[in-house]
Amino acid sequence: MASKPQGRTGRRPGPNQTRAAILDAARAAFGARGYDAVSVRAVAREAGVDPALVHRFYGSKEELFVAAMALPVSPSRLVETLLADGVDDLGERLVRTFLRLFDEGEAFAPFLALIRGAVSNERAAAMLREFLAREVLGRLAAAASPDRPGLRASLAGSQMVGLAMARYVIGVPPLAGTGRETVVACVGPTVQRYLTGPLPAG
C-alpha cells in the first residue's frame, strides 16, 4: 500500500465531503419536490456527482432518504423484519419495536423533525405522506391483508403517529410515563385489528 495522502489540494472532494454534498442535495430536493418526484439521478446531478456513486453509497432512493433525514433505521427494512415473523401479533410487535426505538431516544429527534416539517409546511407534509405511503404503509398492508390494504395501513399509521405525539411530543400523562409493555398490551390490539381484523363496508 502507498502512504496515506498528505492533506488535500482542495480540488477533489474527499468521500465524506461527497457524501455530505449528496445528502444536502437530497434534503433540498425531497423538501422542495416531495418524495415521489425526486430521483436518485436528479439528486446526483444537483450534487454534481455521478449517479452510480449515489447508488453505490446509498443503494436506493429509500436509503438515500433515510440517510438524508438521519432516520435510525430503514422503515421498509423494519417492516420486512416484522413481517418475517408472520402476521400473528404483528400489531404488538410493531408497537413494541416502535416504542423501543423511541424510548431509547435515537429515533426521536429525526421523527420530530419530520413531524415539525409536516405541521409547518405543505411541501414537507407531501414529502412525509409520499414516503410513508410508498415505502412503509403500502408494504406493510399489502403483506398483512389483501382486503383494503391502503386503508388498513393508514389507520395503523394514525395510531402510531398519535401514540408518538401523545407520549413524546405533547407528553400527555399518564401515557407518557406508562411502562412499555403496558402500552404494547393496550395499543397492540388496535394496530392488529386495523391490519388484519374485519373492516366496515363502505
Add this chain to the structure above:
Amino acid sequence: MASKPQGRTGRRPGPNQTRAAILDAARAAFGARGYDAVSVRAVAREAGVDPALVHRFYGSKEELFVAAMALPVSPSRLVETLLADGVDDLGERLVRTFLRLFDEGEAFAPFLALIRGAVSNERAAAMLREFLAREVLGRLAAAASPDRPGLRASLAGSQMVGLAMARYVIGVPPLAGTGRETVVACVGPTVQRYLTGPLPAG
C-alpha cells in the same frame, strides 16, 4: 334613547378593545406559563382590567382559553354533551363529532395552531398537555370508567390526535379521503375499547 356616541376620545377603551386586551394577555400568559399555573386573576392584572370583568366576559379559565385560542367549541362542553347520551357507542359518537368539526374546517386552523406550537416548543406543549389533562381527558375518562381513567383518556387522545394528524395534517391516503362514516366505523371501536374495555394489568 340618547344618540350614539360620536366617535371615541381614545382614553377609555371600548368593550371590543377590552376583550382584545384580555385575550392578548391570556395568550401570552398561557403560552409562557402553561395552563395550570395561569389564573383568571393574573390575566386580568396583566390586561389591566378588573378580574370580575374577565369572569363576566368568559365565565371560567377554560372559556378564556377557548376564546384566546379561537377554538370553535369548549371541549368540556363537548364532553358533557357526549356523555349525556351515556357510554354506549361513546367512541363512535366522539369520532363522529370530531370529524364533523374538522371536515367542516372551522375547528381545523386553531387545532393546527395548537399542534404546531406543541411540536415546536416545550412551553406550548406544556400548555396543551395541561389543558387536555385537566379539561378534556380527565372529565371524559372519569365518567367513562372508574378503572384507570387517566390511562384510558390518554389512549383515546392518542388515537384522536393521530387521526387528525393522518387525515388533515399529513394527509395520508386513503384515510384522508375516506368517507366520514367509514372512518367512524373503523376508529370508533378503538376509542370505545380504550374508554370502556378491559385494560391489561401493569
